Amino acid sequence: MERETKKTRLKESLKExxxxxxxxxxxxxxxxxxxxxxxFGVMKDGEASGIFVxxxxxxxxxxxxxxxxxxxxxxxxxxxxxxxxFLNGPCLTLDNYREMKSKVIFVLDNEPxxxxxxxxxxxxxxxxxxxYYQLYVEGEESYCKTVVNDDLEEWHINEQDLxxxxxxxxxxxxxxxxQIMKLQGGHIELVTVAKTPEEILDYxxxxxxxxxxxxxxxxxxxxxxxxxxxxxxxxEQIADSCKDSLMILPVSMHYVVLIQNGKNGIRISEWKxxxxxxxxxxxAESLSSxxxxxxxxxxxxxxxxxxxxxx
Numbered sequence: 558m559e560r561e562t563k564k565t566r567l568k569e570s571l572k573e574x575x576x577x578x579x580x581x582x583x584x585x586x587x588x589x590x591x592x593x594x595x596x597f598g599v600m601k602d603g604e605a606s607g608i609f610v611x612x613x614x615x616x617x618x619x620x621x622x623x624x625x626x627x628x629x630x631x632x633x634x635x636x637x638x639x640x641x642x643f644l645n646g647p648c649l650t651l652d653n654y655r656e657m658k659s660k661v662i663f664v665l666d667n668e669p670x671x672x673x674x675x676x677x678x679x680x681x682x683x684x685x686x687x688x689y690y691q692l693y694v695e696g697e698e699s700y701c702k703t704v705v706n707d708d709l710e711e712w713h714i715n716e717q718d719l720x721x722x723x724x725x726x727x728x729x730x731x732x733x734x735x736q737i738m739k740l741q742g743g744h745i746e747l748v749t750v751a752k753t754p755e756e757i758l759d760y761x762x763x764x765x766x767x768x769x770x771x772x773x774x775x776x777x778x779x780x781x782x783x784x785x786x787x788x789x790x791x792x793e794q795i796a797d798s799c800k801d802s803l804m805i806l807p808v809s810m811h812y813v814v815l816i817q818n819g820k821n822g823i824r825i826s827e828w829k830x831x832x833x834x835x836x837x838x839x840x841a842e843s844l845s846s847x848x849x850x851x852x853x854x855x856x857x858x859x860x861x862x863x864x865x866x867x868x
Contacts, residue, residue, distance in 0.1 A: 563620050564595070567612075570630035571597065575637075578602045599637050610636045654712035660692045661704070662730055663723035665783045666810055667844050678705050679716040683787075684860060685845050686807075690719045693730055728788045731781070735760060736773035738814060745838050747773055754791065762798040775812035782812040783844055786858065796853040804861060805849035806832045809841035818850070825861055 558566075568581045575581075580600040594611040610633040620626055665686050669675065680689040690704040704719060735751040751757040764770065775782025786792060786805060796803050799817050806814040806828060814835065823831075828848040836843060850861035 558621055563617065563626070566623075566626045567620075567630055567633070568597070570626055571599075571610075571633055571637075574630060574634040575599065597633060608637055608640050610640070654714055654718075657692060657712065658722045659726060660694060660730075661719055661722040662691050662693045662701075662727040663688050663720070663784060663787070664691055664781050664810075665787070665844065666781075667842065678703060679709055679719055681716065681720065684849075685847060688720075688787075690723055693726075695730070724787075724789065727784055728791075731776040731778055731784065733757060733782075733785045733788060733791060734775060734777050736775065736812075738771040738773050745835065752777065754794070758794055758798045761795055764799065772815040773812050774815055779811060781810055783807060783810050786813055786849070792851045792858060793853075793856050796851055800853075802853040803851040804828060805851060805858075806835070807844040807847070807849065808832055808835045809839065810844045811841070813844075825863055828861070 564583065572579065572581055578601060580602075582598040582600060583596065594613055595617045596609055596611045599608050599610060612629055612633065616629065620629055665683065665688055668682075668685060668687050675687070678689050680687050682688075691701040692704060693701050709715060709719070732752075733754060734749055735757040736747040736749050739746045739748065751760045761772070774785045776785060792803060792805075795815065802818040804816045804818050806816070808814055814832075825848055832848065835841070848861040849858060851858050
């Protein structure tokens with residue numbers, strides 16, 4: 558059975574078990590994700606994020622007939638129900654917000670095609686992106702549950718309360734890492750060079766290359782790493798360490814590319830082409846249609862314009 562045929566039949570079989578109100582997608586795989594598994598994303602109507610279920614590559618490759626497909630779909634369905642039960646269980650539905658506050662994080666995503674999704678969740682716009690909130694639970698496996706409007710009513714709080722908690726928590730729970738991007742034979746290779754904010758600043762400060770490397774900023778988990786551009790003072794500290802402003806290419810929701818501005822005289826249109834090239838290589842979904850610029854002089858993040866590009 559062909560690989561794509563297997564995926565299609567698994568998707569159909571899992572959909573039959575889930576019933577109405579669910580969508581199954583093959584999600585964008587970020588760097589750092591387990592390459593040894595075939596990932597399926599289960600999205601429930603009215604929710605901004607889904608739950609991932611998967612099969613080991615060995616299990617997937619071993620599927621040769623309809624009986625195997627049905628057994629694999631049943632396994633993924635049971636996995637989904639277990640995770641769904643966990644996320645909706647007592648640990649995430651307590652009336653007492655004080656016990657939930659330390660788990661609130663923010664997520665940066667592109668504006669949804671279906672704007673009705675936003676009617677179900679607390680959010681705020683950030684340029685042409687959307688910031689919304691999740692409860693992040695660490696364990697043997699880490700789980701995320703999108704915070705919905707009903708949660709705010711249950712907890713007797715508002716979006717500003719979530720924002721303040723998320724800005725404090727996200728950098729702690731999902732600490733930043735720095736990688737170097739290299740192009741090898743038409744493929745992107747990422748090499749991790751710093752795993753803590755202190756290591757990041759030290760590494761950037763001691764770069765002596767005449768041409769700035771392409772830094773990749775993400776988080777330790779490799780999911781929603783673009784959030785790092787909003788971490789408290791992080792871009793400011795990186796810019797000060799390299800003594801330069803930064804061009805920011807939002808390749809995907811999972812990472813951004815940072816390039817020292819003064820060492821690269823490239824037009825904004827060319828930065829956009831380069832970002833599109835990276836997305837094509839990574840098969841990544843667009844996070845933003847803009848290129849961003851962190852101005853070291855006034856410590857602000859803004860949409861890049863031509864005068865920001867320096868030779």
